[in-house]
Amino acid sequence: MQQTENGREEEATVDVQFTDLPNALIACKVPEDLFDEGSLKASFEALFRSFDPEVQFQYFKSFRRVRISFGDALAAAEARLRLHKTDFNGKEMKLYFAQSVHIGSPRLEPPKPEKQFLISPPASPPVGWEQSQDATPVVNYDLLCAISKLGPGEKYELHTATPTTPSVVVHICEDEHGDSSAPDDSDHDDKPRPPKPKIIQTRRPDYVPGVEQ
Secondary structure, three states: OOOHHHHHHHHHHHHHHHHHOEEEEEEOOOOHHHHHHHHHHHHHHHHHHHHOOOOOOOOOOEEEEEEOOOOOOHHHHHHHHOOOOEEOOEEEEEEEEOOOOOOOOOOOOOHHHHHHHHOOOOOOOOOOOOOOOOOOOOOHHHHHHHHHOOOOEEEEEOOOOOOOOEEEEEEOOOOOOOOOOOOOOHHHOOOOOOOOOOOOOOOOOOOOOOOOO
């Protein structure tokens, strides 16, 4: 019973070891005549068909390499064990396991949710969203009435002063002609217009080369 159990453990260990290996070999620096001569290619393939009759070959002339794909990893391991560094057509043949590269899913995946905030505007409104109606503008008729009653030289207190805040007072500017009524055409002919006040612009500070911005 102990021998049987030990035998099962060894078989399980061997299975794990071979399933971790790839099922393809790469033959490096093969003779250049191998890619052109059919008889030499047939003798090369016959070496590996003894381990797996369904073995497949892929020739890469530019790299002087051949990829040999087996049906399982066990046949690939046995072929490398027996043929690695053996003589073929007067040159040493070196065999290496082909490394498989996994790049994930063959399909293009959508972006992650944390990156979707960059999409603007959203593709569709959220569930339950309704467009809000614009509110009617509020017109303060009392304020408009009070402003219409103001005359030149008068003042109107908008906000009464409190112990913590100042008062807000509006002063109405006097008319240039001394009255609030607009002059008619006869006034323009009799009285010359006063010159318009000149707007004094703020002078730019002098440039100092030593000061860095």
